[in-house]
Amino acid sequence: MRHDSATLLILLAVVAVLFWFVPDVVLIVFAGCLLAVALRAAGEPVARHLGIAPHWGVMIVALISLVVIGLGLWLGFNSLAAQAREFTQAVPRVLQQLTGLVDGLPGSEWLKQQVSPEKMEPAAQTAASVAVRGVSGTLGALGNFLLIVLLGLYIASDPTLYRRGALALLSPGLRPRAEATLNAMAHSLRGWLLGQMFGMVFTGVVIFLGLWAMGIPLAGLLAILTALFNFMPYIGPVLGCLPAILIAASQDPSMIPWVIALFFASQNIEGNFLTPMVQKQASDVPPALLLGAQALFGTGLGFLGILLAAPITAAAMAAIKVSYVEGWVEGPADQEEKHIIRP
Known part of the structure; x- marks a missing residue:
């Protein structure tokens, strides 16, 4: 028992030290594990269907995913780039129109000064310099x-x-429970x-159809951004809604x-009904x-922490349980109950 406790304390101390000194490395490793879970979940059915080893099924799924992503980028790059340029050009005009909407309200004069051409030009130059400095960050x-x-x-x-x-790395007494914990986390x-993949696809399709029906420009780009942001529950849909509001304005x-109303309805349908149905026995956070x-x-x-907060919390809840x-x-109580002599 002492050996088990010492082993567990040492591992917890190592994890705490890694989180304190190199948290990005821990998040990258967890993201790799998350991707591995996704590839394995998709690759195993393919392997069973084709009668091949599971690792070949994983490779097939990875190759198909790369081909699909590459084709999507190649086919949609020009259209998305044009829409992105149009969106960038529309931002100053949107801000000017928003100041007209709040004209006469408290603080409207300050807002007009902030979005005036004299203010916007230095801001644009600053943004350009930040973008240049961000190239190294992008490469990283x-x-x-x-x-x-x-x-x-x-x-x-x-x-x-x-x-x-x-x-x-664990003592023999801890290995059965640790294996059960790993299985529960996976x-x-x-x-x-x-649930998240289903929710992303559903949200993207609904937002695209809704914005397209309302005649909102850049419906495709806005739908893709919303679907990607939807990977982050609760916060993501709010972030995805802001560009659509600016374009509509x-x-x-x-x-x-x-x-x-479109974003609110799609988020409630996806988050309260569809995603829990897809997740089934998976514990909701x-x-x-x-x-x-x-x-x-x-x-x-x-x-990266915000992006991985939800899966880390889901895995942590399974491990704690x-x-x-x-x-x-519950272990000691169960053991004591076994020794109770019932009449």
């Missing part, structure tokens, strides 16, 4: 993305190898990913309530807990 992000992809492929190809390595992440301010986790990770770990609640809190 691309490097991290490539690392995440490679980690996901390696782990998904042979997860048993890495599972055995992780369990070997199951929770699979359910969360399935530039065309016809009376369309703003309809755009907000309580909204208050998720928002708290997003605020905590966002403050300490930046955008299996290893702490069932393994320690």
